[in-house]
Amino acid sequence: MRQLAAALLLASLPVFAQSPSTPMSDRKMDPFLQQYSETRRFMSGRPVKPRITVDEKTVLFLRAQPQSSTQTLFAFDVATGATKELLTPAVLLKGVEETLSVEEAARRERMRVSARGFTSYDLSEDGERILVGLSGKLYVVERTTGKVVELKTGVGIIDPRFSPDGKQVAYVRDNDVFRVALATNKEQRVTQGGSPEKTHGLAEFVAQEEMSRFSGYWWSPDAKFIAYAESDTSAVEKLTIVDVMHPERGGNVFAYPRPGKNNAVVRLGITPVTGGKTVWVAWDAKAYPYLATVVWQKGGPLTVLVQNRTQTEQQLLSVDARTGKTQVLLTEKDSAWLNLDQDFPRWLEDGSGFLWFTERNGGPEVELRNADGSLARSWVKPEAGFRTLVRFLEKDRTLYFNGDANPTESYVWRVKDGGAPEKLSTGATGPANEMAVTVSKQGGLLVALSQSDTAMPRYHVLRTDGSRVGELPSVAVEPSFTPRVQFFQVGPEGFHASVIRPKDAKPGVKLPVVLKVYAGPTTTVVRHSMAENLLNQWLADKGFLVVKFDGRGTPLRTAAWERQVKYDFATVTLDDQVAALRALAEKVPELDLARVGIEGWSFGGYMAALAVLKRPDVFKAAVSGAPVVDWLDYDTHYTERYLGLPQEHPEAYEKSSLLTYAKDMSKPMRPLLLVHGTADDNVYFFHTLKLSDALFRAGKPHDLLPLSGLTHMVPDPLVTQRQNEWVLGYFQKHLAP
Known part of the structure; x- marks a missing residue:
C-alpha cells in the first residue's frame, strides 16, 4: 500500500523541512480524524449511482460497507421498500484480488472515482439486464433470475455499454472498439488499427479532464452502427511518471498537451458494428x-459540437452518417469563452427539434430549437439558476432540472411547456442542496439527493406528484457532531461567505483564521452541506475561525461575474478573497486579521501559495496542496480557455505564474507548506518542485510534504489522516499568538 512520505531534508530537494509543533511520535490518534479517514469522509456506506428500471418497480444502486471502498450492487423495491443485495465483487472474483489497467486507472482518475469493486454499471433499455465490469472483465446479470454470465472477451475492458436494443455490448480493448452479441457470447472487433498513439473509441486526456466527455464511441439508435473517435497523440508531448519509491518498476508515459503546444488530432468515424469501411x-x-x-439519439441525426482552440466559437453540426458530410445547425460565440454542458443537445424523439444550452443572454439558459437549428423558444430562462438537466418528458413537455438563483443552494425544479419553474421538495427544511439524480423514463418516479447544514447526503425515492415512496438505505457511520456554520453576504459585490466557530468560542475573543480557498472557475465552496464542513468544524474546534468565500471568477452567478478572470488568474481572484475577509471581519469581529492562514488544493493550492507570496501583509501562513505553479505546464483546454494562447498573451501567463512572485525579493517570505502526490497525472509533481526550486534559489525557506505514489486524489485513509494532522500542526505553530 502507498505510504506517507514525511517532509525530509534531502540534498536533491531545495526545501527546509519542518515538523508540526508537536512531534508525531508524541501525538495520540485523533478519534474523529481516524474515523473521518477510514470511512472515506463518512461517505462509505451511502448509496450511489441510482437507476430506475423502466417499469418503475425497482431502483438499482451501488453501496459499500462503512469502512470499505468496495461497492456492491443492490435493488430497492418501490412497492415494499425492501432492499436486497444483487451481486458482489467477491462472488465474481472468487478470492482473486481486483486489478486495474493503467488506462482504466487513469480514466477513473479523470472521473474522480476512488471506489473499488463495482464503480459503474449499465442497465439495458428494457431493464432486464445489468452490465458490470470488474478487473477488466464483463458480466451480464439477468435481473429477474439473478443469473450471471461472463462475457467471452479479452482482458482490459474499458467503457462497456449496452446497445440501444440491449442485445449487444460494446467496449474498448487494446485501443479498438469491440462488441459481443449476447445471443452468441462471441467477441468481434469493430474497428481496426488502434494503437497506444492512435486510439479508437477512447476520449483523449483533455476530453476527459476538461470537457467531461468520458467516452469515445457512440451507438446508433438502431444499433447497426458505431461512431468512434480516433485520437492521434503521436505529436503530443509525452510526460513520464515514475513511482519514486519503486524506480525499478520504470515509468508510465502519458500524452499531456501543454498550452501553446500540440493537441491530440481527433477525428470521428462511422462504421457498421459488423465491421467494414469507416466513413x-x-x-x-x-x-x-x-x-x-x-450525440446519436432517437429522433435526431448523429450530432457533433466542435470548438475552436481558444473556445470562443463553436459549431453544432448534423452529420449524414452515409457520407460523413455535415451541416451547421447553429454557431455560438463568446468574446471570453464558451462553457460546455454534455447534456446538450438533447433531441426530441419525434425529430421536431432539440434542447440546447446557452449563456448568450447573460446566464445559463435552455432553449428549444427546431430541427434545422433555428430558435423556437426559450424553455428555462437565465434567471432561473439552471445547473444540470435531469430529464425531458416529451409526453407532457416537462423538463426537470437542478439549480437555484442562489449559488449556495440547489433544488429540483420542473418546467412545463416553457412556463415558470416549479420547485419540488424532497422534504428538507431550511436552506439545502437538493438534486434530482434521475427521473424515470415514464415520468412517475424520481430519486433525489438531499443534504443540508444539519443532514448528511440522503437519497429519497419520490413520486413526481410529490408523494414520498421511501429512502435508499444507508449503512454509513454518522458523524458525532453537526457543524455550526453561519452564512453571510459581504462587501458591495455581495460575496457569499461562511464562517465556522469553535464549539467553545466566546463572543468578542479574537481567534486566528484559516481561509479554505478554491476561488477558481468551475467550482464554488460556500454551500449548504454538512459533509463538506465536518473537517472544517474539526479544525475550528482546535482554536480557529474557518472561513470560505466565493469571489468573482467562480460560477453560478452571471456569465460576466465568472468571466472576470479572463487573461488573469492572479489579480481579481486574490483581491476578492482579501476584500471579502476584511468585509466579514466587520460582521464577525472575532476574526483576528493579524493571524490569517490559508489552505487549498489544486486551483486552491495555487491560490494559497499566491496569497503568501503576493500578499504577505494579509496572509501569515499557507498550506498549498497540488498547486498549478506555472500555467504553461497545465493542459491546453483548461488553461487556454481562460488565459488564451501563450504565443498571443504571454503577459497573461507571466502575471498568473507563481514563479513570478517567488522571485520577488521585496516581500517577506511567510511560512509555506507544499503538499503534492508524486504520481499526480493531472497537476504533475514537478509543479511543486519548480516552485520549491525557485524559492530555494531566492533564499526563501519553505516546507515540502511529498505524498509518495499518490495522484491528484488522496484516497488512502492513513495518508488522509496524517496529512490533516500536518495541516493542523502547521497552523498551530505559525498562527499562535
Whole structure:
C-alpha cells in the first residue's frame, strides 16, 4: 500500500523541512480524524449511482460497507421498500484480488472515482439486464433470475455499454472498439488499427479532464452502427511518471498537451458494428480542432459540437452518417469563452427539434430549437439558476432540472411547456442542496439527493406528484457532531461567505483564521452541506475561525461575474478573497486579521501559495496542496480557455505564474507548506518542485510534504489522516499568538 512520505531534508530537494509543533511520535490518534479517514469522509456506506428500471418497480444502486471502498450492487423495491443485495465483487472474483489497467486507472482518475469493486454499471433499455465490469472483465446479470454470465472477451475492458436494443455490448480493448452479441457470447472487433498513439473509441486526456466527455464511441439508435473517435497523440508531448519509491518498476508515459503546444488530432468515424469501411465525418478541423460533444439519439441525426482552440466559437453540426458530410445547425460565440454542458443537445424523439444550452443572454439558459437549428423558444430562462438537466418528458413537455438563483443552494425544479419553474421538495427544511439524480423514463418516479447544514447526503425515492415512496438505505457511520456554520453576504459585490466557530468560542475573543480557498472557475465552496464542513468544524474546534468565500471568477452567478478572470488568474481572484475577509471581519469581529492562514488544493493550492507570496501583509501562513505553479505546464483546454494562447498573451501567463512572485525579493517570505502526490497525472509533481526550486534559489525557506505514489486524489485513509494532522500542526505553530 502507498505510504506517507514525511517532509525530509534531502540534498536533491531545495526545501527546509519542518515538523508540526508537536512531534508525531508524541501525538495520540485523533478519534474523529481516524474515523473521518477510514470511512472515506463518512461517505462509505451511502448509496450511489441510482437507476430506475423502466417499469418503475425497482431502483438499482451501488453501496459499500462503512469502512470499505468496495461497492456492491443492490435493488430497492418501490412497492415494499425492501432492499436486497444483487451481486458482489467477491462472488465474481472468487478470492482473486481486483486489478486495474493503467488506462482504466487513469480514466477513473479523470472521473474522480476512488471506489473499488463495482464503480459503474449499465442497465439495458428494457431493464432486464445489468452490465458490470470488474478487473477488466464483463458480466451480464439477468435481473429477474439473478443469473450471471461472463462475457467471452479479452482482458482490459474499458467503457462497456449496452446497445440501444440491449442485445449487444460494446467496449474498448487494446485501443479498438469491440462488441459481443449476447445471443452468441462471441467477441468481434469493430474497428481496426488502434494503437497506444492512435486510439479508437477512447476520449483523449483533455476530453476527459476538461470537457467531461468520458467516452469515445457512440451507438446508433438502431444499433447497426458505431461512431468512434480516433485520437492521434503521436505529436503530443509525452510526460513520464515514475513511482519514486519503486524506480525499478520504470515509468508510465502519458500524452499531456501543454498550452501553446500540440493537441491530440481527433477525428470521428462511422462504421457498421459488423465491421467494414469507416466513413469519416468532415468538418473544418483546422478552424474547430476540438471534438467536444457527440450525440446519436432517437429522433435526431448523429450530432457533433466542435470548438475552436481558444473556445470562443463553436459549431453544432448534423452529420449524414452515409457520407460523413455535415451541416451547421447553429454557431455560438463568446468574446471570453464558451462553457460546455454534455447534456446538450438533447433531441426530441419525434425529430421536431432539440434542447440546447446557452449563456448568450447573460446566464445559463435552455432553449428549444427546431430541427434545422433555428430558435423556437426559450424553455428555462437565465434567471432561473439552471445547473444540470435531469430529464425531458416529451409526453407532457416537462423538463426537470437542478439549480437555484442562489449559488449556495440547489433544488429540483420542473418546467412545463416553457412556463415558470416549479420547485419540488424532497422534504428538507431550511436552506439545502437538493438534486434530482434521475427521473424515470415514464415520468412517475424520481430519486433525489438531499443534504443540508444539519443532514448528511440522503437519497429519497419520490413520486413526481410529490408523494414520498421511501429512502435508499444507508449503512454509513454518522458523524458525532453537526457543524455550526453561519452564512453571510459581504462587501458591495455581495460575496457569499461562511464562517465556522469553535464549539467553545466566546463572543468578542479574537481567534486566528484559516481561509479554505478554491476561488477558481468551475467550482464554488460556500454551500449548504454538512459533509463538506465536518473537517472544517474539526479544525475550528482546535482554536480557529474557518472561513470560505466565493469571489468573482467562480460560477453560478452571471456569465460576466465568472468571466472576470479572463487573461488573469492572479489579480481579481486574490483581491476578492482579501476584500471579502476584511468585509466579514466587520460582521464577525472575532476574526483576528493579524493571524490569517490559508489552505487549498489544486486551483486552491495555487491560490494559497499566491496569497503568501503576493500578499504577505494579509496572509501569515499557507498550506498549498497540488498547486498549478506555472500555467504553461497545465493542459491546453483548461488553461487556454481562460488565459488564451501563450504565443498571443504571454503577459497573461507571466502575471498568473507563481514563479513570478517567488522571485520577488521585496516581500517577506511567510511560512509555506507544499503538499503534492508524486504520481499526480493531472497537476504533475514537478509543479511543486519548480516552485520549491525557485524559492530555494531566492533564499526563501519553505516546507515540502511529498505524498509518495499518490495522484491528484488522496484516497488512502492513513495518508488522509496524517496529512490533516500536518495541516493542523502547521497552523498551530505559525498562527499562535
